[in-house]
Amino acid sequence: MAARRAALQAAAVALALCAAGIGATPAARGAGCRKHVRRVTEYGAVGDGRTLNTKAFVRAVADLGRRAGDGGAALVVPAGRWLTGPFNLTSHFTLFLHRGAEILASQDLDDWPLIAPLPSYGRGRDEPGPRYSNFIGGSNLTDVIISGYNGTINGQGQVWWDKFHAKQLDYTRGYLLELLYSRDIIISNVTFVDAPSWNLHPTYCTNVTISGVTILAPVHSPNTDGIDxxxxxxxxxxxxxxxxxxxxxxxxxxxxxxxxRFNMPSQHIVVRRLTCISPTSAMIALGSEMSGGIQDVRVEDNIAINTESAVRIKSGVGRGGFVRDVFVRRLSLHTMKWVFWMTGNYGQHPDNSSDPKALPEVTGINYRDVFAENVTMAGRMEGIPNDPYTGICMSNVTAQLAPKAKKLQWNCTDVQGVAYGVSPEPCPELGAEGKPCTFPEEELVIGPPELPKCTY
Known part of the structure; x- marks a missing residue:
């Protein structure tokens, strides 16, 4: 009996230590709970919204990086407004934002160093040559968590948007978070606000979980994509x-x-239970930069409100690559310009050497169980002459028209597909009688079975 009581007491201690993320063996702490935990204030940071804390954040990550091989490390950002320039993360590391914590990006462009363009882009996305650093970055990392009690990472992007509109930037804007060549990433329970450009950009990564994240930007801010x-x-x-x-x-x-040339596709991607508002863009876009290929994308149980289109394919001559095996089901759409939109004439090329013979392959695109209301136009489906988009399937689709809907509800060129139970009646190119579209039965295994429940 005494031995059993001692075992129970030891288990209770282990659980308490896991919750704190400290002082236990890695096995007792559980996945994602870190042994070494420090507050950013221990490295001299001041959360007054005015003091520049770049050196403190860099020093903290460097110090914890030296400890992370021994049971992992966590940097805790307490309540306060923590102004900083760009900084990088490290492996086996958690950036944990407490409730009321806000990491503010410096608005002084001199605090943002220049970095090399991505090899799969050849140049900066906005401008030729190098690009500004991302606000939070990292390369060749393993086991990185950004989480907390819904603290905020604020890009303070207005200065970047103003300069972009005024054509006063010589280099491409940085992204709010970009991880390169990394694996086993978890981003959860954090709010991202006012990115200079794209918000979350996992690039050349594998095994990435983004869950319970809020991303906010003005609906007319330039290129503030949510997750790319x-x-x-x-x-x-x-x-x-x-x-x-x-x-x-x-x-x-x-x-x-x-x-x-880089030849690395995006594949095995799941997007579910997303709520999107974007009056001038798509809930989910595939492309336009898709030259390494996109395949096995599964989209389900998503809501879009006052959004231009639902799941849009963007490509064009010179892109090459492919978009195939896309599965969409159970969308609830409210106030849409187009429910279905495929674009085969997307311009914007990195230079003058794009190969006009590099034509994309777009095939195997499935939409089922879609309800939309207050719709201006059901479908704008534009493939490429002599390179049609094929294998399109639509089933159980209802698009209820807006009071001022267009008289022509479908505009289809260079596309081929089938339809089953689609209203309003689709264009002849999609008019072949089909059957319910497929959706993979076997679930993709991505990330841990559940998110780490560590608190610091």
Missing amino acids: PDSSSHVKIEDCYIVSGDDCIAVKSGWDEYGI
Whole structure:
């Protein structure tokens, strides 16, 4: 009896230590709970919203990086407003934001160093040459967690948007968070606000979980995409809320000849239980930079409100690559310009060397169980002459028209597909009688079975 009581007491202690993330063996702490825990204030940071804390954040990550091989490390950001320039993360590491914590990006462009363009893009996305650093970054990392009690990472992007509109930037804007060549990433329970450009950009990564994240930007802010998996595999995006000036989700894989040469597709991607608001862009876009290919994308149980289109394919001559095996089901759409939109004439090339013979392959696109209301136009489906988009399937689709809906509800060129139970009646190119579209029965295994329940 005494031995059993001692065992129970030891288990209770282990659980308490796991909750604190300290002082236990890695096995007792559980997945994601870190042995070494420090507050950013221990490295001299001041949370007054005015003091620049770049050196403190860099010093903290460097110090914890030296400890992380021994049971992992966590940097805790307490309540306060923590102004800083860009900084990088390290492996076996958690960035934990407490309730009321706000990490503020410096608005002084001199605090943002220049970095090399991505090899699959060949140049900066906005401008030729190098690009500004991302606000939070990292490369060749393993086991990184960004989480907390819904603290905020604020890009303070207005200065970047103003300069972009005024054409006063010589280099491409940085992204709010970009991880390169990394694996086993978890981003959860954090709010991202006012990114200079794209918000979350996992690139050349694998096994990425983005869960319970809120992303907010003014709906007319330039290129503030929510989440852009880029040449990445096994990515799960779930239970997120995004208000954006561009696509809420944009799956990418490199730009024209650079993406073709780099040859790393985005694949095995799940997007579910997303809520999106984006009046001038898509809930989910595939492309336009898709030259390394996109395949096995599964979209389900998503809501879009006052959003231009639902799941849009963006490509064009010179892109090459492919978009195939896309499965969409159970969408609830409210106030849409287009329910279905495929674009085969997307411009914007990195330079003058794009190959006009590099034509994309778009096939195997499935939409089922879609309800939309207050719709201006059901479908704008534009493939490429002599390169039609094929294998399109639509089933159990209802688009209820807005009071001022267009008289022509479908505009289809260079596309081929089938329809079953679609209203309003689709265009002849999609008019072949089909049957319910498929959706993979076997679930993709991405990330841990449940998110770490560690608190610091």
